[in-house]
Amino acid sequence: MECCICKAGENLGFIKEINGYKLYQCARCGIIFSDPMKNPGSSWYENAEIYQIGRLFSTGKTAWYHNQFLKMGEAKGKNIMDLGCGFGQFLNAAKNLGYDAYGIDFDTQSLEVAREKFKLTNISQATIEEFIKINPEIKFDYVTFFEVLEHVASPVDFINGLKKLLKTNGQIAFSFPNRDRLFDPLGEDDNPPNHLTKWNENSLIKFLDICGFEAVKLTVKDLKKEDFIMFLKSKFKTGLIKKMIRESKKESNSKPLKKARILNNIKETVYFLISLIASPVFWLIYLVGAYKKKGGGIYCQARLKLK
Numbered sequence: 140m141e142c143c144i145c146k147a148g149e150n151l152g153f154i155k156e157i158n159g160y161k162l163y164q165c166a167r168c169g170i171i172f173s174d175p176m177k178n179p180g181s182s183w184y185e186n187a188e189i190y191q192i193g194r195l196f197s198t199g200k201t202a203w204y205h206n207q208f209l210k211m212g213e214a215k216g217k218n219i220m221d222l223g224c225g226f227g228q229f230l231n232a233a234k235n236l237g238y239d240a241y242g243i244d245f246d247t248q249s250l251e252v253a254r255e256k257f258k259l260t261n262i263s264q265a266t267i268e269e270f271i272k273i274n275p276e277i278k279f280d281y282v283t284f285f286e287v288l289e290h291v292a293s294p295v296d297f298i299n300g301l302k303k304l305l306k307t308n309g310q311i312a313f314s315f316p317n318r319d320r321l322f323d324p325l326g327e328d329d330n331p332p333n334h335l336t337k338w339n340e341n342s343l344i345k346f347l348d349i350c351g352f353e354a355v356k357l358t359v360k361d362l363k364k365e366d367f368i369m370f371l372k373s374k375f376k377t378g379l380i381k382k383m384i385r386e387s388k389k390e391s392n393s394k395p396l397k398k399a400r401i402l403n404n405i406k407e408t409v410y411f412l413i414s415l416i417a418s419p420v421f422w423l424i425y426l427v428g429a430y431k432k433k434g435g436g437i438y439c440q441a442r443l444k445l446k
């Protein structure tokens with residue numbers, strides 16, 4: 140066995156075994172990776188309950204990592220390819236800023252939501268290779284992949300593969316969970332087969348170097364109240380909503396789904412109230428300064444290193 144990033148064959152520290160996968164940490168590049176590095180495939184994602192809930196209750200709001208990119212502002216004449224575009228909330232926001240917006244994903248259900256909800260047209264179910272084969276002339280100013288890297292079975296090959304999509308001065312922009320976060324809202328979902336790798340700032344910098352990139356912008360999220368709320372949410376799961384979704388699928392009946400939506404709204408309201416009550420705790424955390432770079436995610440923009 141060797142490290143999936145730096146190919147080191149030794150100093151791979153065994154961490155634990157979970158779901159039939161073994162987790163190791165490489166002492167040379169710092170990555171935590173699973174053995175085997177095997178992606179469970181599109182049908183697993185289409186059926187995984189966390190993603191079903193995401194599709195159903197998508198508000199169309201962009202996430203903090205999307206906003207890191209979007210705050211660059213107006214983008215007339217620039218184009219963008221979003222890998223793993225999901226239900227398209229990021230591409231929709233990018234399109235509204237003037238980007239010529241393209242996306243691919245292997246999850247057909249999410250793509251359907253994207254077409255219906257945001258009227259996105261340049262999105263398709265394809266791999267990078269398939270897209271290039273059909274559109275060999277299109278190159279991009281930006282190739283984005285939010286919350287994708289940790290699912291990929293071969294991160295180095297993934298980055299090498301997407302270089303062909305980039306214009307000469309093009310950039311990649313991406314995000315992933317920060318494994319050095321103070322609160323962990325992901326729990327089981329952060330393990331294989333869902334997440335095959337775990338990253339922090341240092342392992343990212345080594346990875347970029349190995350892939351021939353250099354960071355233009357690297358943001359490790361500071362701890363925010365929302366991190367704590369997401370952590371609470373993950374600890375108090377009743378499974379009721381999941382059960383309703385399962386029921387509605389089994390009986391192809393929309394009633395349980397309506398109930399699930401109402402329940403979800405109630406839940407959001409309760410957590411909003413809790414977040415108000417929790418504010419003083421957060422002032423304390425801020426006072427002692429234990430928030431810097433301890434948030435749930437990392438955002439990075441990078442370009443090819445000049446030879």
Ligand SMILES: [Zn+2]
Nearest residue numbers: 142145165168
């Ligand atoms: Zn390594």
